[in-house]
Amino acid sequence: MTHPDRYRYAPWDNGPDPLAPPVDLRAALDRLGRDIMDGSSPRSALDELLRSGTDTTAGLDDLTRRLWERRARIQRRNNLDGTLREVRELLDRALDAERTALFPDPSDDARFREAQLDALPPGTAGAVRDLAAYDWRSDEARANYQRIRDLLGQELMESRFQGMKQALSEVRPEDVERIKAMMADLNALLLSHLRGEDTKDQFAKFMRDHGEFFPENPRTVEELIDALAARAAAAQRMMNSMSDRQRAELQELLAGAFGDPRLADQVSTLDANLRALRPGEDWTSSARFRGDDPLGLGEGAQAMADLAELDALAEQLAQSYPGARLEDIDLEALERQLGDEAVVDARRLADLERELRDQGLLERAADGTLRLSPKALRRLGEAALTDVISTLRARRAPGTPAAGAAGEPTGSTRPWQFGDTEPWDVPRTIRNAVLRSGPGDIRIDVTDVEVVETEQRSRAAVALCVDTSWSMVQDNRWIPMKRTALALHHLIQTRFRGDDLQLITFGRHATTVDIGTLTALEGVWEQGTNLHHALLLAGRHLRGNPDAQPVVLVVTDGEPTAHLEPDGTAEFNYPTTPRTLRKTLAEVDRLARLGTSLSVFKLGDDPRLAQFVDLVARRGGGRVVNPDLDGLGPAVVGDYLRSRRAR
Structure with a gap:
């Protein structure tokens, strides 16, 4: 039994990092809120947050940039003639050693052999082919020629089976026989599977006999085919990327791999079987390599596999396909290509996305779209109200009592x-x-x-009317307007729950909205500032609360340029017409008769708006406030609190 005061330590099992900093949901929500209030949809705002990252975590865009940089590096630094170069070097060494051995010999046989060497084709593949039956005089030359055959066999196997070249660092005749036996059994297995036969037992026997060639230890024949097809397709794409001359010469050389043409035939059969079993693999594309670092056949196949893996990771990071989630990212592939730090960043982003959902900050609407939850809106409102209260306190004159909930x-x-x-x-x-x-x-x-x-506090019926015409977006008044509404909404919901707040937006028309709709509202090109319609809706709200003190707060940056006709259509004119002004002021008079506390928050320095709001103040006994954008929230909330103290 473990003592309760003792601790047990164990190795980290590659699960969640216990030392990772906690996900900063508040900062993430603030970012989402700003983007959403700026007109982005919640889905777009979340995508932008994940793309740009946070102060401590690289975003998807940065990870994608690093992927493309690695991809460009692979193509810019390398070329694909490494095997051809190495074969040529071994061939030249063999020929030099053979000529050195023949030169001192005065016999006709030596001159005949020299003539054979002089008559070799200029191409590497042709020379290697013609020397297959040559009886080498020099042991060094014979060894170099044998290295060519072994090298071609190693490269051919490495191009289809990753890690094979290292396993065959010293090639013995029995190794070649084991490889040929494995290839024969593999093609038999794939052919049976291609015919639709039950290959479960055949696969099990194949792995018992040849499992040493497959360190990844596939558990089913499908997993085996997936791994082999991906590698074979990469090798084919590498061949596609060569020049016609290089490709023809390499194919001719590979026919002599390990000195046995039957091995190349088995590889050709393997490729045909894999193409039939996995036609969806990319067997036809190519890439351009323009560097100086030569890659052998196996290295070239790995480079092509890396390029394909980089492309797949870029698609996963783009998250542009239906139902995309950050959990789809292949972290093992990401670690292979970009290292441990990239995996840490990807995990943090996935944790952030998951926590936003699990904490109930994002939810799916009935139509499937993503939206901020009421919990998220409360947090945004709390943040907005905190900023407003901080500003109010900073601007309060010495000795001015703080506003509170009680009377x-x-x-x-x-x-x-x-x-x-x-x-x-x-x-x-x-x-x-x-x-x-x-x-x-x-x-x-x-x-x-x-x-x-x-x-005893009295109830209030509050109508906050906010201008949503295009000028509010154009002049960067959109987010301050929304933050003001959030702050006032949160204050009333948490401190003055007896008050009834109605949010009203007005552009060409006016409409009542909830806080979630207003927060997610996108700015659209729409001409018209229909304050007349907004005041009509405000009056309806006030008359629906006859026992409450009526309060109307109007935020606008332009004079009324539209009014509502009896048939419900909105008539727009710019500059405004006397009819629009008369109808708007008539609603101001009706509100005044209800004893309404009317305050207009004038944004900007439009002289025509200034004349209008002064007229409203005189007709309705209201107040006119001309705040800057940073002071809009404090002005509106402060005015609401002032009206409560007056009550």
């Missing part, structure tokens, strides 16, 4: 009751505790607590 103190106290939010009367609370417990150890009991009695 003004009446001068009396009462015992605390469950649910009270009024401040404690500390002296009376302490006095009650002393009287109850006597001298000595004084402990405050809940029955001792008295709170400051405040004036």
Whole structure:
């Protein structure tokens, strides 16, 4: 039994990193909120967050850039004639050694052999072919020629079976026989599978007999085919990338791999079987290599496999296909291509996406679109309100009391009751505790607590009318407007729940919206500032709350240029017409008769708007505030709190 005060340590099993910093959901949500309020859809905002990353995590765009840089490096640094070069070097060494051995010999046989060497074709493949039956005089020359055959066999096997060249670093005759036996059994297995036969037992026997050639240890014949087809297709793409001369010469050389043409025939049969079993693999494309670093046949096949893997990773990182998720990214492939740090970044991004969903900050609407959840909107509203309150406190004149949820103190106290939010009367609370417990150890009991009695708060019906015409977007007033609505909405929902807030947007027409719709609202090109329609909807909201104090707050950057006709159509004119002004001011008068506290927040310095809002203030007894963009939220929230104190 383990002692409870002791700890057990074990190696990390490649699961979640226990030392990784926690996902910063608040910062991510702030980013999402800014983009959404700027007009992006929640899906687009999330995509942009994942693409750009965070302060501590590289985004998908940065990972993709590094993939393309690696891809370009592979093609820019390498060329595909490594095997041809190495064969040519071995051939030249063999010929030089043979001529050196023949030169001192005065016999006719030596001159005849020299003549044979002089008559060799100029091409490497032709020379190697014609020397197959040559009886070498020099042991060194014979060894170099044998190295050519072994090299071609190693490269041919490496191009189809990764790691084979290293396993065959020293080629013995029995190794070649084992390879030929494996190839024969492999082609028999694939042919049976291609005919639709049950190959389960045949596959098991094949792996028992030849499993040493497959360190990846495929568990089924399908896994075996997938691995072989991907490698064979990469080798074919490498051949496609060569010049016609290089390809023809290499194919002729490979016919003599290990000195046995039957091996090349087996490889050709293997490729044909794999093409039939996996026609969806890329067997036809090519790539351009323009560097100086020569790659052998096996290295070239690996380079082509790397290019294909890089392309697949780029597609996964693009997340552009239906149902894409960051969990789709092949982390093992990403580690092979970009290293451990890229895997850490990809995991953090996936964790961020998952946490946003699991924490309920993003949800699917009925139509399948992604949207911010009420929980996320509350967090955004809390952040917006915090900023507003901080600004209000910074701008408050010395001695100005802070705005609070309770009314003004009446001068009396009462015992605390469950649910009270009024401040404690500390002296009376302490006095009650002393009287109850006597001298000595004084402990405050809940029955001792008295709170400051405040004036009864009255309900308010609040209509926030926000201008959504194109000029608000064009002049960068869109996000401040939305943050203002979020802050006011959050304040009323959390501090003044008895008040009834109605959000109204107005462009060519006006409409009532919820906070989620307003937050996600996209700016569209629409001419018209129909304040008349907005005030009509505001009046309907106020009359629906006859027991509440009516408050209307209007945020706009332009004079009214549209009004609503009796048939419901909106008539637009710029500059505005007397008819539009008369109808708008008539609604101002109706609101005034309801005793409405009307405040207009004028954005910008449009002189025609200034004349209009001054007229509204005189007709409706309201207030006009001309805040800058940073001060819009504090101005609106401060005005709302001022109206509450006035009540």
